Structure formats: structure tokens, C-alpha cells
Amino acid sequence: MDEVLLRSLTPGVLGILVRRGADFAAAEDAVQDALVEALRVWPADPPRDAKGWLVTVAWRKFLDATRADVARRRREDLVEAERGSPSDHDTEPAPIPSVDDTLQLYFLCAHPSLTPSSAVALTLRAVGGLTTRQIAEAYLVPEATMAQRISRAKRTVSDVRFDQPGDVATVLRVLYLVFNEGYSGDVDLAVEAIRLTRQLAVAIDHPEVAGLLALMLLHHARRTARTTADGSLVPLAEQDRGRWDTASIAEGVEILQAALARDQLGEFQAQAAIAALHADAPTADETDWVQIVEWYDELARLTDSPVVRLNRAVAVGEADGARAGLAALAALDDSLPRHTAVAAYLHERDGDLAAAARLYAEAAMKAPNLAERDHLNRQAARLNTQGSNR
Template sequence: MTDLGVDLRELSPQVLGVLVRRGADFAAAEDAVQEALIEALRHWPERPPDNPRAWLIKVAGRKLVDAQRSARARERRELRVHQEPEPGPTEQADDTLLLLSRCCHPALTPASAIALTLRAVGGLTTAQIAEAFLVPEATMAQRITRAKRTVSGERFDRPGEVGAVLRVLYLVFNEGFTGTVDLAEEAIRLTRQLAAATDDPEVDGLLALMLLHHARRRARRTSAGTLVPLAEQDRSRWDTAMIAEGVRVLQAALARDALGEYQAQAAIAALHDDAASAEETDWPQILEWYDELLRLVPGPVVALNRAVAVGEVDGPLVALRQVEGLPEDLPRRDAVAAWLHERAGDHEEAIRLYRRAAERATNVAERDHLTRKAALLYRAWQVDTPETR
């Protein structure tokens, strides 16, 4: 938001989407939009336009044509900004999805797709994105430049697969908070935009999933930064308004009878959020949703998460038999197996697996949590079984 009373960060991706839809090269279009924004900051305080979005489209179009002429591009496309009518709601919706589709093109690596999405659609600076991913700004700038170069060679005249966009947005959400920008909140903001621009229940499913998970954010860590497992969280710190919104969005999506993986995941999250305590969690219904999820997206990750629910419903020994059939190198497999062995009373094996899971942890918070679990269980085991050592 500027002191002009206009949210330029909100308008920037809209204008970029219009230029891209009209056939402009992605990198050149973004440069033109940036120049138009500079012109806006220069002229608007004295003469604010009646329609800021139309003004930016017009000026960015001129900048783009000027750049094309000066470079004598052989395949210049005249945008004819003056002759074209202002896009209507349908075109604006297409522009939003088109821009996200380009940023999430399958030719890009997940890291590049995330960076380009945050830069072009989220309106974040390269420095902000670099800080969020804990890399030097120059490294992030190179990554974004390479991503622009990759997608500039791809033809885009209509939006691509929504699923690819949702996967990238969920990756952004899972990055969480690592700098001055809360990427989880940024992902929710972008998903809200996509939900408003499309008519897809899976988009609403992802939005609901994000809201239901993000509602627990204040309870996930102690004041010292220690990770707090879901079962041990202080549920009075959960955001009940956000949970209520997530449930409303989910119910509307499910009512359309077009179940997808994000709706199923959101249903599981809603059941967790609905429980006043860990003991009141409706595990049988959660297991049913995991069965649906496994049908929709069969794979070892879903099977591992389902095993946790099996452990709660049918007991740890039944769940362990399912975990044993999963790949040895599957992330979190050792941690889940350790928890199940602990529930089954085999503390020695649980300690061994907690320690191995800690060694394989991909972040410090998870490693420290698993290390503490192993240490606490070891001390309790020493007290309970001194004669076996």
C-alpha cells in the first residue's frame, strides 16, 4: 500500500497478467510494469487517475512498445492498448490464472516456480524472497532471471493446469515464516485471489486447508522456539475465527460433489481442529478420510500418515505392520515407527528409531524435538527397567 491510497502491489500482477495475455514476453512485460509503477509514483500525487488499473495498463503498454521498438525485436507484437476495451471480470479471472500458470510452468523446478510466483504475482522484492529462503540476494536474482528466461520461451495463450498452480502455492505455504515476510500468509493471500478468479472446488479445498492449518500457528512453538506436537498444543491459542472460515469454505467445496486431494486433507484438518482436546479427536472418521485420500493420491507419504490414524483406531501393532511395508528412506518413517513402538511398549526400539529420525531430520526444530523425545524416553526406560541393563 502506498500513501496514494492505492494498493500498487495488488494492481501490479493484474497489469502484468493483461500484458502476458496479449502476447507480451514475460520478462519484458514485467520490466514495463515496473516502469509504469515508477511513473505512477511520480505523477499520481499531483494528478491521480480515475481508474488506476487502466492507467497502469496503458502506460505499461506504451513502455513495452517503446522497449520493443528500441530493441528492434523481429517478432514484435503491437499491443494496441488504446483500441482495446478494459477487460471484464472473466478476462481478469483468466489473467490471474494465466499468470500463475506461467509462473508454475512444469519446465521450472519447484524452487524456481516458487520464487517467480512470489516475485511476479506476490509482488515481493527479490531481497524479501532471498531473505525468506535464507540465500544471498544475488543468488535469488539469478534464479528468478533464469526462471523468466525459461517461461519466456513457452507459448501461453490460455491458463494451464490448476493442479500445478495449487502444488506451488502449497509449497509456498509450507515454507512458513523465515524472514520479514510470512510466506504462509502470502500463500493464503494468493490462494484467495485464485479462488476469487476461478470456479474450482479444489482451489477452495486448498484455501480451507491452509486456513485450518494456519489457525494453529500460535500454538506450534513455545516462546523459546521449541516445536509443540499437535496433541500437546494449547488449543485455546488456536484462531477460532480462522477455523470457522476454513470450515465454511470446505463445506461449500464438498457440497459440489467433486472431491479432490486438498478437500480430503482439509477435512482431516477440520476434524483435528474440531476436537476440544487430543483425547476427543474423531480418529475413526479421520481414518475414513485417509482412505479417501489414499484412493485419490495413492503413495507412501499418504500411507504413512494414514498409519498414524490406524495406530489410534486399531492399535500400534496393526499400524506397524503397515509402516514396515513402506520405503526405508521415506521422510518421517522412523519418527512414526518410533511413536508406534513407544505406544506398543517397546521403548528400546522406540529410542533407537527416535535417534535415527533425529539424525535424518531436515530442520533444526524437528531434530531437536526428536532428540528430546529419545532422551526423555531413555530416562524413563532406565527407571522402569534397571534390571535389564
């Protein structure tokens, strides 16, 4: 059973049901039921037309659910009046229109009325074709909690007009959030985000879509080198670059260069350019930090993000010396996430090991996850040991 094929067909099947008159929530439920049926039936009896089979079964399940719900009599009258619908026992696929509704589904799932977490969950369910259980495991929450989140999101967008124009930037932000969630359970969200972004790149020709895809590929290329066998974090400068995925790097750079050539710079292209400069350096010492600072300047101009300015302070410290980095850091709010960790790193670079050890320990207490906390505590212990041996 090709689950990737099933997930790739999900948006088109869902779009067809919506255009036939089903509201988004009911259509999505019917499609999920059809996917479950496919997992049961296809191994022994694969269909000739996979998408047509899914549309037929999903539409039948929608009709069954509608007829069973007395509160939806008006909708039942509407669907019963439709001519040419498959009967309850029809298993031959009906003709499928060539319209691709994938792009509209992206926009619908990234509707501005949804919270970021709800938009991500709905995108994974409706566009990604993942089950509620898979999404819940990926986010380390109970399945019932995720089911409620998805249900609320579906109700929110059920009355949204399907032909309304959407905001590409919002869609990209949702996909970026999916990518940054990483991996947990049996679904690799980073890989899933790359798959969905590739799908979006086919549906829409936009340099920022290409920029996001390039950024994901360049970051993902370093994945295996980011941790040791026991799960400990490995800083970028200490990573074994021989373990980086050179094919993904080459693809990411090629996609980025084509996007930048269109001269419509956006934040994801700028982030990808920074990632490409890191990937291009044979060793950490050969990193072109001056050019990275220039790209951070562009990124700060585009986003005015304090987090970007925090990362820029690190780059300035590498390009112009730790004192310059600390001066850039001093202009930022010290309540920023990872501000203390950056201060510790720059103080260490400046030779103030006592202050660096203290700041590393302080940063560890603020760390958002166990792996980062352990890493920062190890840095503090290392410097304390060095200080006692002097």
C-alpha cells in the first residue's frame, strides 16, 4: 500500500467534494473515511483509477452521513437533487474533472481566522492526508485533544467561500511551522513539510515558494550531523560536514539561484541564502561571515524581526570579532529567546570564561527542550573545568 500516493491524492479528492456542494468539514470527514477504506481494500484489489475510486467512495460516504443526519435535511435535499451522483453500491469511478484544487485548499487551511497551531493541524490533515492519530503523535498530545483542535478548525473555515483569493505568505508561514516541528511519532514532519512545499511549488509559480523549498532542503541536508548517537546536539561549527546530504544541498542551491534571479527578494529567499553560505563552506573556519552579515541585514530590513537581529549579532561576532557582536547584542531586549545563550557564546569568544560559564548555566534554565538544556549545561561545565585547571 502506497501511503504517499494516498496522501498526494487527498487534496484533489477533497476539492471535488467541496465543489459538488459538501461543506469543508463534512467533505474532509468523508475523505478520511475513504482513505481508511482504501487501506483496507486496495492491498487485495487495487483500483485502475486511484483518484476516481477515492472520489466515488468519499462521495458515497458523504451521502451516507448526510442522509443519516436529520439536522441536515436541507443539505440532503440538495445532494439528492444532484444528477449523475454514484449510487450507494456504485464502485466504478465517475469522470474526474481536471481542475486542481490543491492551491485553494492550502489557502483555506491557512485562513487568517485560525490560530497557527490549528492551521498547521488542518493543513496536515486536509492537504497532507495524515490521520488525527499521526498528527497527535507528531505533536505529542492526546489524540482526543488533536481531534478537538482539528474539529474546531474545520468549523471555522466551513463557511469560507472556496473561491476567495488566499495569502501566499500565510500559507508559507504555516508550512514553515510544520517544518520546524521536526519529528516525533511515525510521521517525519520535516519530510512532510518538504513534500507539501514541493506540491505547492507545482501549483503556484512564486519566488518565495521556491525560497522556502530551498531553505527546507538546505537545512534538512544537515539533519543527520546535528545530533550524536545519544541525541546530544552538535553545534554547526562542530558538525561532520561529510555527513551532510550533498544532493539536497545542490538542489536547494539551484532552486534558490533561480528564485533570486527573479529579483523579488523575500524573507525565505534571504534565509535560504544564509543557509547556502553555511553549506558552501568546506569547513567552519572558511564560512563567509561577512556575506552572511549582509544577508542578515537584508533579512532584518524585510522582517524587522528581533530574532533575526539576534542571529545577526552572532554573525557580526564571527565577522568582526566578539566585541562587535556583544555591541550588537546590547541593543536587543535580553528577554528574547536564546539571548542569554548568544551572550554566553560571545563572552566565551571574547575570552571571559567566567561570565560565559555563568551565562551558559543561566541559558540552560531557560532552554525550550531537554536536548538544548543538556548542551548548554555541558558548555557551562566545560568552561568551569577549564577555569579550575588554570
